[in-house]
Amino acid sequence: MTPSTTPGIETLISPWDDVALAAALFAVDPAGTGGVALRALAGPVRDHWLALARGLLPTECPRLKIPLHVSVSRLLGGMDLAATLQSGRPVAERGLLAQADGGMVELSMAERLEGATTAYLTAVLDAGEVVLERDGIAARTASRFGVIALDEGVGEDEQLPAPLLDRLAFHLDLSRFAMRDLPKEAPWGTGEVLAARARLGNVKIADEMVETLCGAALALGIASIRGSLLAIRIARAAAALAGRDQVIEEDVAVAARLVLAPRATRLPAGEPSPEEEEPDQPGEDEEPPEQPDEDGQGDEDTGGEDRPLEEMVLEAAQAAMPRDMLDRLRQGAARRARSRSPGKAGALQQASLRGRPIGARRGDPGPGVRLNVVETLRAAAPWQVIRRREQPAGDRVKRVEVRRDDFRVTRFKHRAETTTIFAVDASGSSALHRLAEAKGAIELLLASCYVRRDRVALIAFRGQSAELLLPPTRSLVRAKRSLASLPGGGGTPLAAGIDVSLLLADAVQRRGGTPTIVLLTDGRANVARDGQGGRARASEEALVAARLVRAADIRALLVDTSPHPQPKARELAEAMGATYLPLPYADARVLSSAVQAATG
Amino acid sequence: MPIAFPFSAIVGQDEMKQSLLVAAVDPTIGGVLVFGDRGTGKSTAIRGLAALLPKMRAVLGCAYSCDPAADAGALCAECRERANKGGVPKTHSVPVPVVDLPLGATEDRVIGALDLERALTQGEKAFEPGLLARAHRGFLYIDEVNLLEDHLVDALLDVAASGENLVEREGLSLRHPARFVLVGSGNPEEGELRPQLLDRFGLSVEVKTPGDLPTRVKVVRLRDEFERDPAAFVAKWKRKDGKIRHQLESARKALSTVEVPDLALEQAAMLCMALGTDGLRGELTLIRASRALAALEGATVVGITHLRRVSAPALRHRLRRDPLDESGSTVRVQRAVEELFPA
Numbered sequence A: 001m002t003p004s005t006t007p008g009i010e011t012l013i014s015p016w017d018d019v020a021l022a023a024a025l026f027a028v029d030p031a032g033t034g035g036v037a038l039r040a041l042a043g044p045v046r047d048h049w050l051a052l053a054r055g056l057l058p059t060e061c062p063r064l065k066i067p068l069h070v071s072v073s074r075l076l077g078g079m080d081l082a083a084t085l086q087s088g089r090p091v092a093e094r095g096l097l098a099q100a101d102g103g104m105v106e107l108s109m110a111e112r113l114e115g116a117t118t119a120y121l122t123a124v125l126d127a128g129e130v131v132l133e134r135d136g137i138a139a140r141t142a143s144r145f146g147v148i149a150l151d152e153g154v155g156e157d158e159q160l161p162a163p164l165l166d167r168l169a170f171h172l173d174l175s176r177f178a179m180r181d182l183p184k185e186a187p188w189g190t191g192e193v194l195a196a197r198a199r200l201g202n203v204k205i206a207d208e209m210v211e212t213l214c215g216a217a218l219a220l221g222i223a224s225i226r227g228s229l230l231a232i233r234i235a236r237a238a239a240a241l242a243g244r245d246q247v248i249e250e251d252v253a254v255a256a257r258l259v260l261a262p263r264a265t266r267l268p269a270g271e272p273s274p275e276e277e278e279p280d281q282p283g284e285d286e287e288p289p290e291q292p293d294e295d296g297q298g299d300e301d302t303g304g305e306d307r308p309l310e311e312m313v314l315e316a317a318q319a320a321m322p323r324d325m326l327d328r329l330r331q332g333a334a335r336r337a338r339s340r341s342p343g344k345a346g347a348l349q350q351a352s353l354r355g356r357p358i359g360a361r362r363g364d365p366g367p368g369v370r371l372n373v374v375e376t377l378r379a380a381a382p383w384q385v386i387r388r389r390e391q392p393a394g395d396r397v398k399r400v401e402v403r404r405d406d407f408r409v410t411r412f413k414h415r416a417e418t419t420t421i422f423a424v425d426a427s428g429s430s431a432l433h434r435l436a437e438a439k440g441a442i443e444l445l446l447a448s449c450y451v452r453r454d455r456v457a458l459i460a461f462r463g464q465s466a467e468l469l470l471p472p473t474r475s476l477v478r479a480k481r482s483l484a485s486l487p488g489g490g491g492t493p494l495a496a497g498i499d500v501s502l503l504l505a506d507a508v509q510r511r512g513g514t515p516t517i518v519l520l521t522d523g524r525a526n527v528a529r530d531g532q533g534g535r536a537r538a539s540e541e542a543l544v545a546a547r548l549v550r551a552a553d554i555r556a557l558l559v560d561t562s563p564h565p566q567p568k569a570r571e572l573a574e575a576m577g578a579t580y581l582p583l584p585y586a587d588a589r590v591l592s593s594a595v596q597a598a599t600g
Numbered sequence B: 001m002p003i004a005f006p007f008s009a010i011v012g013q014d015e016m017k018q019s020l021l022v023a024a025v026d027p028t029i030g031g032v033l034v035f036g037d038r039g040t041g042k043s044t045a046i047r048g049l050a051a052l053l054p055k056m057r058a059v060l061g062c063a064y065s066c067d068p069a070a071d072a073g074a075l076c077a078e079c080r081e082r083a084n085k086g087g088v089p090k091t092h093s094v095p096v097p098v099v100d101l102p103l104g105a106t107e108d109r110v111i112g113a114l115d116l117e118r119a120l121t122q123g124e125k126a127f128e129p130g131l132l133a134r135a136h137r138g139f140l141y142i143d144e145v146n147l148l149e150d151h152l153v154d155a156l157l158d159v160a161a162s163g164e165n166l167v168e169r170e171g172l173s174l175r176h177p178a179r180f181v182l183v184g185s186g187n188p189e190e191g192e193l194r195p196q197l198l199d200r201f202g203l204s205v206e207v208k209t210p211g212d213l214p215t216r217v218k219v220v221r222l223r224d225e226f227e228r229d230p231a232a233f234v235a236k237w238k239r240k241d242g243k244i245r246h247q248l249e250s251a252r253k254a255l256s257t258v259e260v261p262d263l264a265l266e267q268a269a270m271l272c273m274a275l276g277t278d279g280l281r282g283e284l285t286l287i288r289a290s291r292a293l294a295a296l297e298g299a300t301v302v303g304i305t306h307l308r309r310v311s312a313p314a315l316r317h318r319l320r321r322d323p324l325d326e327s328g329s330t331v332r333v334q335r336a337v338e339e340l341f342p343a
Helices: A015-028 A044-056 A072-076 A081-087 A115-127 A162-167 A190-200 A207-219 A226-241 A249-263 A294-301 A307-319 A323-330 A334-339 A373-390 A431-452 A476-482 A494-510 A535-551 A567-576 A588-599 B014-025 B042-052 B077-084 B107-111 B116-122 B150-162 B195-200 B213-228 B230-236 B238-257 B262-275 B281-296 B304-318 B329-340
Strands: A035-039 A063-066 A077-079 A092-094 A104-107 A129-134 A137-142 A146-151 A170-173 A356-362 A408-413 A418-425 A455-462 A465-473 A514-521 A555-560 A579-582 B032-036 B056-059 B091-094 B098-100 B112-114 B127-129 B139-143 B164-169 B172-177 B181-186 B203-207
Touching: A015 A035, A015 A044, A015 A170, A015 A190, A015 A226, A015 A249, A035 A044, A035 A162, A044 A104, A044 A146, A044 A190, A072 A077, A072 A115, A072 A129, A077 A129, A077 A137, A092 A137, A115 A129, A115 A162, A129 B107, A146 A162, A162 A226, A170 A249, A190 A226, A207 A226, A207 A249, A207 A307, A207 B213, A226 A249, A226 B213, A249 A307, A373 A408, A373 B107, A373 B112, A373 B116, A418 A431, A418 A465, A418 A494, A431 A455, A431 A476, A431 A588, A455 A476, A455 A494, A465 A476, A465 A494, A494 A514, A494 A535, A514 A567, A514 A588, A535 A567, A555 A567, A555 A588, A567 A579, B014 B032, B014 B042, B014 B181, B014 B203, B014 B238, B014 B281, B014 B304, B032 B042, B042 B098, B042 B139, B042 B181, B042 B238, B077 B172, B107 B112, B107 B150, B107 B164, B112 B116, B112 B164, B112 B172, B127 B172, B150 B164, B150 B195, B195 B304, B203 B304, B213 B230, B230 B238, B238 B281, B262 B281, B262 B304, B262 B329, B281 B304, B304 B329
Parallel strands: A035 A146, A035 A170, A063 A104, A104 A146, A418 A455, A418 A514, A514 A555, A555 A579, B032 B181, B032 B203, B098 B139, B139 B181
Antiparallel strands: A077 A092, A129 A137, A356 A408, A455 A465, B056 B091, B112 B127, B164 B172
């Protein structure tokens, strides 16, 4: 529909055709493609696409839906309690991921997927089997399936967890489609999909095409090698779907548009960069004797006559990028790549429980203490022979008799995780210095506190608003990357800074953590919440915001960064209920030890 | 179990491959931690290694695969009793266990617990060994080790240090040997590792996605070929894998005869001092790893080249962290090596 944006491709293809093509390619090889990240709000367009994908998948393939709150035992498998009690011997229950073998799973609200659930899922995707070691049951079940991860995220911050995204071939964004744009009929039917499935194993791809796709991935700044691997699988599937036994340029272009384009972190440079033509690395593995001959010379060809094909592929990829993505990439890709690291849902949080299990004890279940079924059974087990003997002869024999004494409950040691939120006044001339020291303090804190599993976040406020630069994280690597470049200068929207900190602190609290706000400022607000200048109103609003922090009973530390301690800052600290700490020449080390002392 | 990608077909990633082999030659080094980018074949390498390990002799019918040649202290209760009575056990040849500790595992399966089936059906109190028992004399592999739940890490730390699993639960009270090489992998972006756990790993390796086109093309091509016909691919690389297996076997035999000259000991001490690593574990690991590397390469004496090549994996995770120093720990180790022992 937008032919002007696709120069250089023979067949002009409308975007919906591509999105539909992804559904068909997924149906051809669900496990091989890894799956689809489907970014769209719930609605008729998404339903339409899902119906298409489900419809194209051969009927015998399982189609499972996994809700966000799925428990580990349902996901991976565990003990089937009903059957165990019924039969009097442990019976295993197959988890959803084992049931999905040969088909697909749909993950709802995958942008909110927790770190642990993501890790279980990616482990199964990688190994092609579910390895179960739970509740007295050990099993390995082969299972290969494709994932359709529904992503209802809004904005850059809400994204699928990076480890999952990396494994899914297609990253589709349906938000630009309206129902009226969609064709009534799908261009493919199950017949074509079945034929393609039969053909897929024999589809050949020329070495130069493999090289082209790898080169294009590199030129687009796609670091993970999975991107190239998936592109090749998709090129093959595209050829199979088109009824070919050999991958041709058109199929390579499909892979470029569907797999490479959404992963790009930069636009290819106009000219081939010198590294790309570098000869083979010294110290490389020697070639195996059985290896076919073409390997060595293939590497040398890369610069030569492949160029036009690679150019075509890059053009195809670029043409498939939406306008806003192109703009973002032109401005520099760092930002996008950054926000792709795992979201706020970040590191491990146990699915439905908080704190650390400290083993099972005898006791009754109740609020905050959960019955540990397997341990209860274990406690009851040794007595079964005796209890059966005790049962009056006439009664129906109970297979397993569990008495109250057997009850075992799991208790959790609730040591709330601390999250230190740095809110840094990044206004004016000293901003860069203050930010740099805050950054240093964050890194020091992360390095010294990770023993206690604490998290750190950074908010900067300047100009007209406050911005979350580093969502709560425990990863030093991630913090370093996020903090590589920091903006500074402009007015002081102090109230906005406090508001955003409070919002984040509240979110931390709701997840069961303990937030501490460390506010670095000189207390001289001059921008009000609505972005308007004006010292008096800005100060008043800042005080109101500060009182909210106090009302919420959130621990706070105010570090006065001005050369001479300011009464305004002290006043603000009092309003916040914060510890006041004048540190005119705060350096990273002093700051981090002050914060450590304050947060205990 | 799905067919593993052959170890010898892994392109590049020399430090990772070398470290895994070194740890396999000398289990006392204490295992390998592989940290790095997504999609760099971390678990592929470990599964590949599992496939080529030479077999070992084990006591027939022993739940812990006890070593018939081990002395009484390293045997399980049953085998020890037999040995004390002067009995000679029947043995058989078994593959070296490479046990996965999957995320989401529960404590009872890791440590071992009351055998529920026997308890329910026969009213017997029997111990059902867990993963730690299965990993005895082999490898325990934890993918995404930095996401492992805390209580499992606790269980692991103790056993990894003592080589023995002590079970006190559900009225069971027993101990069994559990000596294994701990192998972990993960992506540092998902979170840090507890320092105590970090310390249990003898070697630590950083892997990066190859950035040059020829290597990337080669990786993709081989992987693609493997996926299309795993069995044929493995057959094609069988000889190369066999060569590595042979190399491992001879290195294990030669290990005790490799000489460590005083100069090498001195050099290791100098390096650790220059880097300010805590304690003696760094030095010990450095020496053991150099010796294992020498054995792998058929050398009879540990030389400076061996020391140089294992210094980064043996020491980089033992440096005191200084986050304000932008250069990573790898660079710091390399710098110290270059200053002390210029090539």
